[in-house]
Amino acid sequence: MDTLRESSLGDFLRLVSRNQWLRHPEEKPDFVVPPQYAGQLPLTTAQTNVSDDTDAPATTETTKKGGIPHATLAANAVIVTWYGDNDPANPQNWSLPKKLWVLFVIMFYTFAVYVGSAIFAYAVYDAAEYFDVSVTLATINVTLFVVGYALGPLVLAPLSEVASIGRNPPYIVSLAIFCILQVPTALSTNFAGLCVLRFLAGFVGSPPLATGGASITDIFSPQKAGYGIGIYGIAAGVAPALAPSISGFAVIRFGWRWAFWELLIMSGAGLVCLFVGLPETSADNILYRRAQRLRKLTGNEFLRSEAELAEAEKSFASVMQEALVRPIVMTLTEPIILAINLYVGLTYAILYSYLESYPVVFAEGYGWNLGLAGLPFLAITVGGLVSYVVYCLWSYYSWEPKFVAAKGELAPEAYLPLSLYGAFCYPICLFWFAWTANRTSWVSPTIATGIFGLADCWSFMPFLNYLAFAYPRYAASALASNDFVRSLMGAAMPIVSRPLFHNLGVDWGNSLLAFITILFIPIPFVLVKYGPWLRSRSRMAEKYESDNVPRKSEGAAV
Incomplete structure (x- = not known):
C-alpha cells in the first residue's frame, strides 16, 4: 500500500479524493506531532510583517499571501527531517x-x-x-x-x-x-x-x-x-x-x-x-512534502525541509548555470572528466559501429536475412552478464572490505582496477572480429562480440562510479557531461561507419578502430596512478586524506 501511495497513481488518487484516500501518517487522526515540531509556535502576524529590510514595512500583498521574508525564515526555520533512523519513509530504509x-x-x-x-x-x-x-x-x-x-x-x-x-x-x-x-x-x-x-x-x-x-x-x-x-x-x-x-x-x-x-x-x-x-525516491522531495503536511497540521509556517529552505535562495540564473554551463565548463577544464568522457565515448562509438558492420558481415557476408543477422548481437548481452558477475565478486571480496575499513572515505581510484582489464578487451575483440568475420564460421566473430560486453561493463561501471565519488558536490554535472560527450561520439558512428566498412572493408575498418582503442589504453592506468594528484589541483574534485599529495588551495568553483 505504501508503494501505491508514493507512486504517481497514488498522487492522482489522493488529489481526486482530496487526500481522503491513501493518507500519509500526518493526515491520520491518531498522528502525534513529534515534539521538535510541535514545540514551535505558529507564525504570528508581527513575524509575518518583518521584512528583510527592517526599515521597510511589509507590503499588503505579502501579508495577504502569508509570505515570509527569507531572512526571517532562515533565522527561525525548524528543519523537517526523518522521524528517526528507522523512518519507513526514508528510501534507504525500504x-x-x-x-x-x-x-x-x-x-x-x-x-x-x-x-x-x-x-x-x-x-x-x-x-x-x-x-x-x-x-x-x-x-x-x-x-x-x-x-x-x-x-x-x-x-x-x-x-x-x-x-x-x-x-x-x-x-x-x-x-x-x-x-x-x-x-x-x-x-x-x-x-x-x-x-x-x-x-x-x-x-x-x-x-x-x-x-x-x-x-x-x-x-x-x-x-x-x-x-x-x-x-x-x-x-x-x-x-x-x-x-x-x-x-x-x-x-x-x-x-x-x-x-x-x-x-x-x-x-x-x-x-x-x-x-x-x-x-x-528523492529524499528532498519526500521531506519537502512532509514539511507541507506538517505546516498544514500545526499552522507553523517555520517548518521547512532543508532542500526547501536552500532553494529559496536560488535564482533562475543559478539553476540555468548548473544545468547548462557547469557540465560544459567541467568538460573543458577538468582533465579527469575530459579523459573519461572521451574513453566512455569511444565505447559508444564502437557499439554503434557494430550496428553498421553486422549487416555487412552477417547479411551480406554470410547471407543471412536481417532478422537472423541481428541475433549474434545477443553475445554482447552474454558478455555483459558475465562481466557483471565478475564485477559483483570483485566488489564483495575486494572493494567492500576496503570501503568498510576506510569508513566510507575510500578514494575514488579504488573503483578503477577492473577498467585496467577492460582497456585490453577492446582491441582484442575488434581485431578478433575484424580478421575472422566472413573468413571463418560465424561463431568466431560472435564470440569476439561477447568480449566487447566484458570491455563495456568493466569500463562503464568503474568510470561512472569514479566520477560520482571524485566530484560528489557536482556529480550531476559531471555525469551530464559524460552523457553528453559519449552520446555525441556514438551518434556520429552510424553515418561514418557505413562508408568506412564499405571502403576499407570490415577487416581494416574495425582494425582502424582497434588501433584507436590501443591509444586509449593508458587512460585508466594514468588515472589510477595520478588521479589523486590531478584531483589535488582541481577546484571541483574531492580531496581525501589518503591521497598523500600536497593540497592546492581551492578556488571558487564554477
Missing part, C-alpha cells in the same frame, strides 16, 4: 523487495528508451526504399535520436534535483510524450518529418539515461549502490545490442513502421510500471 522492484522499473524504463536508439538500425533498408533516399541518409534517424538524448539531460535532468518536483514527474511526463511521439513516427509519410520526430523522441526520452543512476543511489547505501548501478549499466549497455534482434523479424514481415510500433509497446509498458508502481 525493504529489499521494494528496492529491487524500483531497480527493475528504472532498468526497464532505461532499456525501453535505449532500445529506441538502435531499433531503426535494421529498418533503414526498407525505409530508404519507401522514402526513396540512400541507406546512408536513412541512417541519420539513428544519429538524430542519439543526439536528442545527448542534449535532453542538460535541460531535463536538473528538474529531478528540484525538491518541489522530485524524480517522478520528469520521468512520467517525458515518457508519456515519448510514447505519443511513436504514433506519428510510425505513420510518417515524410522523411523530414520522420527525422524531426526521431530527434524529439530522443530528447524527451533522455531523463533515465542521466538520472536513473541517481534514483538507484537514492535507495541503496554507498556500500551497496555499486551493485544496482552495475545492473542498471548492463540494461543501458545491452539495449542497443538487443534492438536489431527485437525489430529485425518484424521489419522483414511487416515493414519499417513496425520498429516503432514495437517501441511504443515497450515504452507504453514502461509508462504503466512508472505510473502505477514507482514510488518517489
Whole structure:
C-alpha cells in the first residue's frame, strides 16, 4: 500500500479524493506531532510583517499571501527531517523487495528508451526504399535520436534535483510524450518529418539515461549502490545490442513502421510500471512534502525541509548555470572528466559501429536475412552478464572490505582496477572480429562480440562510479557531461561507419578502430596512478586524506 501511495497513481488518487484516500501518517487522526515540531509556535502576524529590510514595512500583498521574508525564515526555520533512523519513509530504509522492484522499473524504463536508439538500425533498408533516399541518409534517424538524448539531460535532468518536483514527474511526463511521439513516427509519410520526430523522441526520452543512476543511489547505501548501478549499466549497455534482434523479424514481415510500433509497446509498458508502481525516491522531495503536511497540521509556517529552505535562495540564473554551463565548463577544464568522457565515448562509438558492420558481415557476408543477422548481437548481452558477475565478486571480496575499513572515505581510484582489464578487451575483440568475420564460421566473430560486453561493463561501471565519488558536490554535472560527450561520439558512428566498412572493408575498418582503442589504453592506468594528484589541483574534485599529495588551495568553483 505504501508503494501505491508514493507512486504517481497514488498522487492522482489522493488529489481526486482530496487526500481522503491513501493518507500519509500526518493526515491520520491518531498522528502525534513529534515534539521538535510541535514545540514551535505558529507564525504570528508581527513575524509575518518583518521584512528583510527592517526599515521597510511589509507590503499588503505579502501579508495577504502569508509570505515570509527569507531572512526571517532562515533565522527561525525548524528543519523537517526523518522521524528517526528507522523512518519507513526514508528510501534507504525500504525493504529489499521494494528496492529491487524500483531497480527493475528504472532498468526497464532505461532499456525501453535505449532500445529506441538502435531499433531503426535494421529498418533503414526498407525505409530508404519507401522514402526513396540512400541507406546512408536513412541512417541519420539513428544519429538524430542519439543526439536528442545527448542534449535532453542538460535541460531535463536538473528538474529531478528540484525538491518541489522530485524524480517522478520528469520521468512520467517525458515518457508519456515519448510514447505519443511513436504514433506519428510510425505513420510518417515524410522523411523530414520522420527525422524531426526521431530527434524529439530522443530528447524527451533522455531523463533515465542521466538520472536513473541517481534514483538507484537514492535507495541503496554507498556500500551497496555499486551493485544496482552495475545492473542498471548492463540494461543501458545491452539495449542497443538487443534492438536489431527485437525489430529485425518484424521489419522483414511487416515493414519499417513496425520498429516503432514495437517501441511504443515497450515504452507504453514502461509508462504503466512508472505510473502505477514507482514510488518517489528523492529524499528532498519526500521531506519537502512532509514539511507541507506538517505546516498544514500545526499552522507553523517555520517548518521547512532543508532542500526547501536552500532553494529559496536560488535564482533562475543559478539553476540555468548548473544545468547548462557547469557540465560544459567541467568538460573543458577538468582533465579527469575530459579523459573519461572521451574513453566512455569511444565505447559508444564502437557499439554503434557494430550496428553498421553486422549487416555487412552477417547479411551480406554470410547471407543471412536481417532478422537472423541481428541475433549474434545477443553475445554482447552474454558478455555483459558475465562481466557483471565478475564485477559483483570483485566488489564483495575486494572493494567492500576496503570501503568498510576506510569508513566510507575510500578514494575514488579504488573503483578503477577492473577498467585496467577492460582497456585490453577492446582491441582484442575488434581485431578478433575484424580478421575472422566472413573468413571463418560465424561463431568466431560472435564470440569476439561477447568480449566487447566484458570491455563495456568493466569500463562503464568503474568510470561512472569514479566520477560520482571524485566530484560528489557536482556529480550531476559531471555525469551530464559524460552523457553528453559519449552520446555525441556514438551518434556520429552510424553515418561514418557505413562508408568506412564499405571502403576499407570490415577487416581494416574495425582494425582502424582497434588501433584507436590501443591509444586509449593508458587512460585508466594514468588515472589510477595520478588521479589523486590531478584531483589535488582541481577546484571541483574531492580531496581525501589518503591521497598523500600536497593540497592546492581551492578556488571558487564554477
